[in-house]
Amino acid sequence: MFKQLAQPDRPLVGIVLSGRVVSAPEGEMLAAVLLREGFGPFRTTPAGGRERAAYCMMGVCFDCLVTIDGRPNRQACQERVRAGICVEPQQGAALLPAIGSKA
Template identity: 50%
Template sequence: MFRRTEPTDCTIVWEGRELPARAGESLAAALLAAGITSFRETPVTGAARGPLCLMGACFDCLVQVAGTQNMQACLVPVTPGLVAGIQHGARSFEEEAA
C-alpha cells in the first residue's frame, strides 16, 4: 500500500524490531512504509487501530515513544534510534508514578 520513493538514512526500533526510516519524516509514515498498519489497541475491545487522518486530528495513531504513552505517531518526527511501540488500551498512570 505505502512504499518509499527515496532511500532511508537511519533506523528506528518498533516493538524491538529495527526498521529503516528517514530522519524528520513522521513516525506514522515510517511505520506505514515498513508495512506496519496497527499502531494501538482500543481500551474496551482490544481492536487494532492505525492512522486515519495523518494530521493529528483523529488520535487513532497513538503509540508509546521512549516510554511516553499517548503520542500521536503522525506528529512525532523520526530521529535516529527512536524507540516506539504499540499502545495497549488506555494510558496507564501507575507506570508514570513509578
C-alpha cells in the same frame, strides 16, 4: 502496500519498531514510516481491544497513538523520526499520572 515515492535528501537513521531495527530518513513523519514498514496495529482501544492505525494523518483522530521511548499516548502522525527512537504499539488506555502529581 505503502511505498516511498522519492528518496528524501536526508540521512538514514536506525529506529526500533517493536524490537525490529529499520532505517528511515531523519525528520520523516513517524506514521508514514510505520505504515510503510507494516507496523501495526498502532494501538488497541480501551473498550473492546479493537485495533487501530493511522487514519487522518494530521493529529485530529488519535487513532495513531503509540508508545515512544516508554512514553505512551504519542501521536505517530505528529512525531518526526530521530535516531534510536523505540516505538511500541499502545495497548488500550495508558496510565496517566494523577492531577497534581509530579511525573
